[in-house]
Amino acid sequence: MRPQRSGASRVTLADVAARAEVSTALVSIVMRDAPGASPATRERVRKAASDLGYQPDRRARLLRSGRTRLLGVVFSVRHAFHGDLVTGLYEAAERAGYELTLSAITPSRSEAQAIRGLLAERCDAVIVLSLQGASAQLSELAAQVPVVVLGRPVRESAVDVVRNDDRAGLHLAVDHLVSLGHERIAHVDGGRHPGSAERRRGYREAMERNGLASQIRVVTGGVSEAEGAEAARALLDEPPTAVAMFNDRSATGLLEVARGAGLAVPEDLSVVGFDDDRLARLGYINLTTIGQDATAMTTLAIERAIDRIEGREVEQRAVVIAPHLVVRATTGERGND
Amino acid sequence: MRPQRSGASRVTLADVAARAEVSTALVSIVMRDAPGASPATRERVRKAASDLGYQPDRRARLLRSGRTRLLGVVFSVRHAFHGDLVTGLYEAAERAGYELTLSAITPSRSEAQAIRGLLAERCDAVIVLSLQGASAQLSELAAQVPVVVLGRPVRESAVDVVRNDDRAGLHLAVDHLVSLGHERIAHVDGGRHPGSAERRRGYREAMERNGLASQIRVVTGGVSEAEGAEAARALLDEPPTAVAMFNDRSATGLLEVARGAGLAVPEDLSVVGFDDDRLARLGYINLTTIGQDATAMTTLAIERAIDRIEGREVEQRAVVIAPHLVVRATTGERGND
DNA sequence: ATGAAAGCGCTAACAT
């Protein structure tokens, strides 16, 4: 069977070399901006390449050079925040001279499948944005290739982790509410979601530090709008004056229910989210929230991956990034209640 | 400079062959499930491969065989609906024995850059999910590789298009509202968004067909929640009894404003969205909407791409898929107004 | 059924 031509421009280095009347090695040098070619030749080769519409074949290039300068990224199509992270990863990778190859987790494609796909591409390292997935898999993977987990706390000692400081995030949220005069501050948590335990702890610590230990009230929530809405119903019997939510999505669900029940925000109820995702920034939601520094996280993740690839020593496996408070319209001074 | 080992399992075909005591050609045959090996050998080779944790190198494989069986997908990290499409594409590609490689459009990575990245991977075809981007680029691209545009109407005759029937979608929306007794039915459009013109036209046609030409009322909207909210304010002066929105996101914005203004949904106002995206399905939004058949669209897009790759004749460049009505909680019988 | 050998498009030694 003859190889398909598939209508594509199968222009090779050799074609460019022939047209520029030089050797293929020289063309390779020019295309890579490597030293060892006269300006005149460079000029001529570049012209020939663009005349022919030449595109270097990444596979051949990388096959030959042994390393790929390719970073695999596992992400989920369901999380808006992953989109922000992917954005940052592309930027950071480009700065470092690396390429990115994406592999999605979907409802019908598991984290394991996504990772397998990446391994076949011979990435130099893998960055995992997934929120769930068995940690054991990660250890196995880490034996094959350096792994950096982004945003999720993992216990595995074989992988690097870059993540947000969830405890500090809830300290910020509670302190902000306290500074507005609130005392009856509840927390709707993330249920069994990874990270939920740490945010809960941050909430408790901050309440205690502010002398509000007796006011501690944790309601089981979750990651979704619907779970936030459900938690809201549980809170409504005896509404607090403020609530720190597990994330922005659940905060949105709570807002909807609270307003439906006739509570004005922030006059009757102040609400703080977590993530600062696109949702929170929407004009009509305009949610006060805890921002994760996506740029810092992605830059560090890429840096860390490259450190591993290039065999540099790394002092600590986990890097924790400080979050920041974003004040918008859903928090205000405690009213007379 | 020695090629980096990057700590990875650099297990090759040759290693497996050595361990199984056969030739590399035979290992290749077994790994590809190609005919020409005895069951006993197959068994032995497979064992050797798994003992060694062998992973075929896709680049080398594809480099040699000339074609890639690789489909490039350009998508945007900002659109939730693209996530659904990517999900479907993975499934359809797998059924067809093709691999997918993703290239994201982000706020800092243009459609052109995303496409360039794909070309360097020597995909056999490219599927573009982008909503914006210059059509001229697509023609250029189409000269290099078969291109299928998914979901966006394009005038370019050089590319294939698979998309939803937007006009039919608005027919469904209006007919549904009419069947509930509504007459004062407005439409908030998508502004300059591609596809907006066709949905507007569908709305007008359906209104006329139902003898409601005099009730036609089109308000400029957009694709986002904020734009929907703004349109809502424009409508509130003289609220209709029902409104067909450009999409689910803008419908959400409108819902928020309408409820804030004391309008009950669906008692005072019925609302129909468009897309049936995750937003619409959320319990507390529960939006009646027009569903696009993501599965059909993705299956057809993959089919079409493969038809082109394999040089089959294609009867028509554009395929239009029928949408369907999803009735949820935001539409009801017209009240006494 | 199995193996030897050529070569995909490219890069990296080594020549000149």
Place this chain on the structure above:
DNA sequence: ATGTTAGCGCTTTCAT
């Protein structure tokens, strides 16, 4: 500065 040559890991004739 430029050319020659030998592979990277795999698939694919073509022998056996």
